[in-house]
Amino acid sequence: SQQGEEDPQALSIQEGENATMNCSYKTSINNLQWYRQNSGRGLVHLILIRSNEREKHSGRLRVTLDTSKKSSSLLITASRAADTASYFCATDKLGTEGAQKLVFGQGTRLTINP
Protein backbone atom coordinates (compact mmCIF):
# COMPACT_ATOMS: atom_id res chain seq x y z
CA SER A 1 0.00 0.00 0.00
CA GLN A 2 1.09 3.55 -0.58
CA GLN A 3 2.90 5.00 2.39
CA GLY A 4 3.13 8.61 1.35
CA GLU A 5 0.06 10.72 0.87
CA GLU A 6 0.34 14.20 -0.53
CA ASP A 7 -2.02 17.07 -0.17
CA PRO A 8 -3.40 18.92 -1.83
CA GLN A 9 -4.02 16.65 -4.80
CA ALA A 10 -3.96 19.71 -7.05
CA LEU A 11 -2.72 23.25 -6.56
CA SER A 12 -3.01 26.19 -8.92
CA ILE A 13 -1.21 29.46 -8.20
CA GLN A 14 0.03 32.57 -9.98
CA GLU A 15 3.58 32.86 -11.18
CA GLY A 16 5.76 34.41 -8.51
CA GLU A 17 3.76 33.03 -5.61
CA ASN A 18 5.01 30.34 -3.27
CA ALA A 19 3.71 26.77 -3.49
CA THR A 20 3.52 24.44 -0.52
CA MET A 21 2.84 20.73 -0.76
CA ASN A 22 2.54 18.32 2.12
CA CYS A 23 3.27 14.64 2.54
CA SER A 24 2.28 12.28 5.32
CA TYR A 25 3.56 8.78 5.85
CA LYS A 26 2.79 5.90 8.17
CA THR A 27 5.91 4.06 9.29
CA SER A 28 9.37 5.05 10.50
CA ILE A 29 11.76 6.00 7.73
CA ASN A 30 15.44 6.46 6.92
CA ASN A 31 14.95 9.24 4.43
CA LEU A 32 12.27 11.11 2.57
CA GLN A 33 12.74 12.24 -0.99
CA TRP A 34 10.81 14.56 -3.28
CA TYR A 35 10.55 13.98 -7.01
CA ARG A 36 9.08 16.03 -9.86
CA GLN A 37 7.34 14.60 -12.90
CA ASN A 38 6.66 16.71 -15.95
CA SER A 39 3.80 15.61 -18.16
CA GLY A 40 4.76 12.56 -20.20
CA ARG A 41 8.15 12.22 -18.57
CA GLY A 42 9.86 10.15 -15.92
CA LEU A 43 10.39 11.30 -12.36
CA VAL A 44 13.33 13.50 -11.48
CA HIS A 45 14.88 13.59 -8.03
CA LEU A 46 14.72 17.00 -6.35
CA ILE A 47 15.90 16.68 -2.79
CA LEU A 48 16.44 14.19 0.02
CA ILE A 49 16.06 14.82 3.72
CA ARG A 50 17.31 12.37 6.33
CA SER A 51 15.23 11.33 9.28
CA ASN A 52 17.54 13.23 11.67
CA GLU A 53 17.21 16.48 9.70
CA ARG A 54 14.44 18.99 10.17
CA GLU A 55 14.94 21.32 7.24
CA LYS A 56 16.85 21.38 4.01
CA HIS A 57 17.25 23.90 1.20
CA SER A 58 18.17 23.59 -2.44
CA GLY A 59 17.82 26.71 -4.56
CA ARG A 60 14.17 27.73 -4.47
CA LEU A 61 13.19 24.51 -2.70
CA ARG A 62 12.75 24.16 1.02
CA VAL A 63 11.85 20.84 2.60
CA THR A 64 10.87 20.26 6.20
CA LEU A 65 10.47 16.99 8.04
CA ASP A 66 8.58 16.35 11.26
CA THR A 67 9.14 12.73 12.25
CA SER A 68 6.89 13.06 15.31
CA LYS A 69 3.98 13.88 13.01
CA LYS A 70 5.27 11.68 10.19
CA SER A 71 4.95 14.53 7.74
CA SER A 72 7.00 16.60 5.34
CA SER A 73 6.43 19.72 3.31
CA LEU A 74 7.93 21.00 0.10
CA LEU A 75 7.98 24.74 -0.47
CA ILE A 76 8.77 26.20 -3.86
CA THR A 77 9.42 29.93 -3.62
CA ALA A 78 8.95 32.47 -6.39
CA SER A 79 7.25 29.92 -8.64
CA ARG A 80 7.78 29.89 -12.40
CA ALA A 81 5.75 28.48 -15.26
CA ALA A 82 8.41 25.78 -15.64
CA ASP A 83 7.56 24.51 -12.15
CA THR A 84 4.26 23.19 -13.49
CA ALA A 85 4.47 19.45 -12.84
CA SER A 86 3.41 16.73 -10.44
CA TYR A 87 5.38 16.42 -7.22
CA PHE A 88 5.78 13.16 -5.32
CA CYS A 89 7.21 12.30 -1.96
CA ALA A 90 8.92 8.95 -1.56
CA THR A 91 9.84 7.16 1.64
CA ASP A 92 11.91 4.15 2.53
CA LYS A 93 11.85 1.78 5.47
CA LEU A 94 13.81 2.42 8.63
CA GLY A 95 16.97 0.37 8.76
CA THR A 96 19.60 -0.49 6.22
CA GLU A 97 17.69 -3.31 4.63
CA GLY A 98 14.97 -2.06 2.36
CA ALA A 99 16.21 1.52 2.27
CA GLN A 100 16.49 1.32 -1.49
CA LYS A 101 12.86 0.32 -1.86
CA LEU A 102 10.90 3.56 -2.17
CA VAL A 103 7.16 3.97 -1.72
CA PHE A 104 5.70 6.93 -3.59
CA GLY A 105 2.69 9.01 -2.69
CA GLN A 106 -0.10 9.86 -5.09
CA GLY A 107 1.40 13.23 -5.91
CA THR A 108 0.37 16.87 -6.02
CA ARG A 109 -0.39 18.34 -9.41
CA LEU A 110 0.98 21.90 -9.42
CA THR A 111 -0.06 24.42 -12.06
CA ILE A 112 1.64 27.80 -12.29
CA ASN A 113 -0.45 30.36 -14.13
CA PRO A 114 1.41 33.12 -15.98
Added chain:
Amino acid sequence: DAGVIQSPRHEVTEMGQEVTLRCKPISGHDYLFWYRQTMMRGLELLIYFNNNVPIDDSGMPEDRFSAKMPNASFSTLKIQPSEPRDSAVYFCASSPVPKGPSYEQYFGPGTRLTVT
Protein backbone atom coordinates in the same frame (compact mmCIF):
# COMPACT_ATOMS: atom_id res chain seq x y z
CA ASP B 1 25.61 9.73 -19.87
CA ALA B 2 22.41 9.12 -21.83
CA GLY B 3 20.40 8.31 -18.74
CA VAL B 4 18.05 5.37 -18.39
CA ILE B 5 16.83 4.22 -21.79
CA GLN B 6 13.51 2.48 -22.31
CA SER B 7 11.97 1.00 -25.41
CA PRO B 8 9.53 1.14 -26.93
CA ARG B 9 8.15 4.51 -25.83
CA HIS B 10 4.65 3.52 -26.86
CA GLU B 11 3.14 0.10 -27.33
CA VAL B 12 -0.35 -0.74 -28.47
CA THR B 13 -1.31 -4.38 -28.48
CA GLU B 14 -4.34 -6.59 -28.44
CA MET B 15 -5.51 -8.54 -25.45
CA GLY B 16 -3.79 -11.92 -25.22
CA GLN B 17 -0.61 -10.83 -26.96
CA GLU B 18 2.83 -10.96 -25.36
CA VAL B 19 4.44 -7.64 -24.55
CA THR B 20 8.13 -7.08 -23.82
CA LEU B 21 9.41 -3.84 -22.39
CA ARG B 22 13.12 -3.08 -22.37
CA CYS B 23 15.41 -1.05 -20.19
CA LYS B 24 19.05 -0.04 -20.24
CA PRO B 25 20.13 1.38 -16.87
CA ILE B 26 22.79 4.00 -16.33
CA SER B 27 26.22 2.43 -16.58
CA GLY B 28 27.66 1.61 -13.18
CA HIS B 29 24.34 1.57 -11.35
CA ASP B 30 23.83 -1.54 -9.26
CA TYR B 31 20.09 -1.28 -8.70
CA LEU B 32 17.34 -1.49 -11.28
CA PHE B 33 13.66 -0.93 -10.58
CA TRP B 34 10.48 -1.49 -12.59
CA TYR B 35 7.44 0.63 -11.73
CA ARG B 36 3.92 0.89 -13.09
CA GLN B 37 1.98 4.16 -13.02
CA THR B 38 -1.79 4.48 -13.37
CA MET B 39 -4.25 7.17 -12.39
CA MET B 40 -6.04 4.83 -10.02
CA ARG B 41 -3.08 3.26 -8.21
CA GLY B 42 -0.32 5.82 -8.68
CA LEU B 43 3.28 4.67 -8.95
CA GLU B 44 3.79 1.07 -7.86
CA LEU B 45 7.07 -0.79 -7.52
CA LEU B 46 6.85 -4.09 -9.37
CA ILE B 47 10.31 -5.57 -8.87
CA TYR B 48 13.88 -4.53 -8.27
CA PHE B 49 17.29 -6.05 -8.92
CA ASN B 50 20.66 -5.67 -7.25
CA ASN B 51 23.64 -6.67 -9.35
CA ASN B 52 21.31 -8.43 -11.80
CA VAL B 53 19.68 -10.53 -9.06
CA PRO B 54 15.96 -10.04 -8.31
CA ILE B 55 15.66 -8.91 -4.70
CA ASP B 56 11.98 -8.16 -4.24
CA ASP B 57 9.24 -9.11 -6.67
CA SER B 58 6.36 -8.76 -4.24
CA GLY B 59 4.85 -6.01 -6.38
CA MET B 60 4.51 -8.15 -9.48
CA PRO B 61 0.74 -8.37 -9.90
CA GLU B 62 0.48 -11.97 -11.05
CA ASP B 63 2.18 -14.77 -12.93
CA ARG B 64 1.53 -13.10 -16.25
CA PHE B 65 4.31 -10.68 -15.37
CA SER B 66 7.98 -11.64 -15.42
CA ALA B 67 11.22 -9.69 -15.35
CA LYS B 68 14.79 -10.59 -16.14
CA MET B 69 18.15 -8.94 -15.99
CA PRO B 70 20.59 -11.09 -17.96
CA ASN B 71 23.43 -8.58 -17.56
CA ALA B 72 24.23 -5.24 -15.94
CA SER B 73 23.14 -3.22 -18.96
CA PHE B 74 19.81 -4.76 -19.87
CA SER B 75 16.52 -5.74 -18.33
CA THR B 76 13.14 -6.82 -19.67
CA LEU B 77 9.63 -6.82 -18.28
CA LYS B 78 7.34 -9.26 -20.02
CA ILE B 79 3.57 -9.57 -19.85
CA GLN B 80 2.08 -12.76 -21.26
CA PRO B 81 -0.80 -12.78 -21.97
CA SER B 82 -1.61 -9.09 -21.78
CA GLU B 83 -4.98 -7.78 -20.58
CA PRO B 84 -6.66 -4.36 -20.89
CA ARG B 85 -6.11 -3.71 -17.17
CA ASP B 86 -2.36 -3.83 -17.81
CA SER B 87 -2.64 -0.54 -19.66
CA ALA B 88 -0.35 1.89 -17.86
CA VAL B 89 2.96 3.70 -18.09
CA TYR B 90 5.84 1.45 -17.10
CA PHE B 91 8.99 3.08 -15.77
CA CYS B 92 12.44 1.68 -15.33
CA ALA B 93 14.76 3.37 -12.85
CA SER B 94 18.30 2.73 -11.69
CA SER B 95 20.43 3.85 -8.79
CA PRO B 96 24.03 3.50 -7.71
CA VAL B 97 25.18 2.11 -4.40
CA PRO B 98 25.02 5.25 -2.27
CA LYS B 99 28.00 6.71 -0.52
CA GLY B 100 25.66 7.83 2.24
CA PRO B 101 22.05 6.95 2.98
CA SER B 102 20.78 8.29 -0.31
CA TYR B 103 19.12 5.95 -2.76
CA GLU B 104 18.30 8.57 -5.36
CA GLN B 105 16.70 6.88 -8.31
CA TYR B 106 17.08 7.90 -11.95
CA PHE B 107 14.00 7.28 -14.05
CA GLY B 108 13.66 6.51 -17.71
CA PRO B 109 11.06 8.23 -19.90
CA GLY B 110 8.62 5.35 -19.55
CA THR B 111 6.74 3.06 -21.92
CA ARG B 112 3.07 3.83 -22.40
CA LEU B 113 1.30 0.50 -22.86
CA THR B 114 -2.22 0.27 -24.22
CA VAL B 115 -3.90 -3.12 -24.37
CA THR B 116 -7.12 -3.18 -26.39
